[in-house]
Amino acid sequence: MTPPQSPGPWTRARTWLQAHPRALDAALAAAVLVCMIVGSFADPGRHGGPKWGTHTPDALSLSLMVLGAGTLVLRRARPMIVLAATGALSLVELVTGDPRTPVAMCAVVALYTVAARTDRSTTWRVALPTMTVLTAAGMLAGPLPWYAQENIAVFAWTGMAAAAGDAVRSRRDFVGAIRERAERAERTREEEARRRVAEERLRIARDLHDVVAHHIALVNVQAGVAAHVMDKRPDQAKEALAHVREASRSALNELRATVGLLRQTGDPEAPTEPAPGLHRLDELVDTFRHAGLPVEVARADHGAPLPAAVDLAAYRIIQEALTNVQKHAGRQAKAEVSVVRVGPDLEVTVLDDGRGQDAPPQDGGGHGLLGMRERVTALGGSCTAGPRYGGGFRVHAILPVQNRARQATEETQTGTRTGTRTGTRTEPRTQTQTQTQTGNRV
Numbered sequence: 001m002t003p004p005q006s007p008g009p010w011t012r013a014r015t016w017l018q019a020h021p022r023a024l025d026a027a028l029a030a031a032v033l034v035c036m037i038v039g040s041f042a043d044p045g046r047h048g049g050p051k052w053g054t055h056t057p058d059a060l061s062l063s064l065m066v067l068g069a070g071t072l073v074l075r076r077a078r079p080m081i082v083l084a085a086t087g088a089l090s091l092v093e094l095v096t097g098d099p100r101t102p103v104a105m106c107a108v109v110a111l112y113t114v115a116a117r118t119d120r121s122t123t124w125r126v127a128l129p130t131m132t133v134l135t136a137a138g139m140l141a142g143p144l145p146w147y148a149q150e151n152i153a154v155f156a157w158t159g160m161a162a163a164a165g166d167a168v169r170s171r172r173d174f175v176g177a178i179r180e181r182a183e184r185a186e187r188t189r190e191e192e193a194r195r196r197v198a199e200e201r202l203r204i205a206r207d208l209h210d211v212v213a214h215h216i217a218l219v220n221v222q223a224g225v226a227a228h229v230m231d232k233r234p235d236q237a238k239e240a241l242a243h244v245r246e247a248s249r250s251a252l253n254e255l256r257a258t259v260g261l262l263r264q265t266g267d268p269e270a271p272t273e274p275a276p277g278l279h280r281l282d283e284l285v286d287t288f289r290h291a292g293l294p295v296e297v298a299r300a301d302h303g304a305p306l307p308a309a310v311d312l313a314a315y316r317i318i319q320e321a322l323t324n325v326q327k328h329a330g331r332q333a334k335a336e337v338s339v340v341r342v343g344p345d346l347e348v349t350v351l352d353d354g355r356g357q358d359a360p361p362q363d364g365g366g367h368g369l370l371g372m373r374e375r376v377t378a379l380g381g382s383c384t385a386g387p388r389y390g391g392g393f394r395v396h397a398i399l400p401v402q403n404r405a406r407q408a409t410e411e412t413q414t415g416t417r418t419g420t421r422t423g424t425r426t427e428p429r430t431q432t433q434t435q436t437q438t439g440n441r442v
Contacts, residue, residue, distance in 0.1 A: 033069035068106030115165025277311035329354020344402030
């Protein structure tokens with residue numbers, strides 16, 4: 001694989017000039033001044049081509065050329081003022097110059113700038129008077145006859161400058177319109193993709209809700225019946241437990257079918273073990289200790305039960321953070337894990353003192369950090385990750401616990417009260433109510 005080639009001097013110079021437009025205008029003004037001074041020593045009226053060294057510009061002509069070129073430095077900031085100034089200087093030279101010098105080159109450049117930076121109507125409202133005044137001054141005043149080629153050249157050069165500037169502006173607008181259309185199409189495709197993803201998520205959420213609401217309500221009712229008649233009517237209790245088993249089997253089958261729609265060919269089978277949580281934190285830390293990473297754990301979460309989503313998110317954050325420490329922090333690194341319950345939130349912090357050069361990517365560049373942020377954001381919390389002062393890395397996550405725990409408890413209590421109060425015959429009503437609540441949350 002060939003290494004990338006460094007840009008050449010011309011490319012670097014062009015890039016620098018594009019980043020500094022005032023310097024580019026100054027360079028253009030200097031070039032125009034050189035061309036005017038060189039051209040002032042030539043006699044273009046000689047047969048067989050211009051004759052050099054026959055003219056010598058006077059002090060007034062040199063002053064007009066210097067003033068005109070200096071005015072061009074401001075051509076981007078004040079195009080109309082620069083055109084008026086260079087037009088006035090050109091008019092003075094056409095009237096008084098003997099022999100004439102090409103001061104009109106400044107007006108040509110200024111007229112091009114006006115045409116390139118304004119609209120077409122403004123361009124021709126300004127260009128036509130400029131062309132007319134300068135050409136008329138050259139024909140009616142000065143030492144040359146009206147039909148001299150220098151007078152015709154003034155008209156031709158000013159007209160070409162206006163046309164060229166208008167063409168450049170039209171092309172720039174055309175390219176900008178194409179770029180804007182492409183960006184709009186890209187945004188439309190992204191919005192359409194996000195809309196389809198949102199619709200698919202909503203559909204899957206509704207399917208999962210239908211499965212869980214129906215079968216769990218049935219299991220709840222039948223389990224209540226079995227507990228009520230267990231001592232007096234064991235046969236009916238066995239029948240109710242058989243219904244419970246059948247409903248749970250149906251729920252598992254439908255859940256497996258729904259989750260199977262999300263899988264692709266070649267995906268591994270879903271795990272059958274329970275989801276991990278902070279109760280398995282010691283096992284997780286031992287695996288890293290056996291791999292050679294010293295880890296200290298400090299817990300002040302009071303051993304209170306956590307919602308399943310929060311418990312799993314905290315476990316995964318610690319797992320991913322310790323994995324990054326082992327990968328990037330170096331062999332002599334040590335890690336510290338703290339899990340603290342602060343009011344309604346659970347704070348998880350993972351620190352290391354590594355001096356490794358391969359720091360984990362930030363700002364969404366790594367899938368691990370991105371996954372941690374997505375997990376925490378989905379729960380309504382916040383997650384920060386970045387280098388520590390003096391070396392090492394820090395991952396800090398705040399997971400809200402109280403609100404979600406209360407919401408889950410209220411939903412469970414509502415479903416239990418409804419199922420117990422209505423019995424098996426009002427099961428569709430329970431399912432409908434639960435669908436409405438979950439649909440609003442989704």
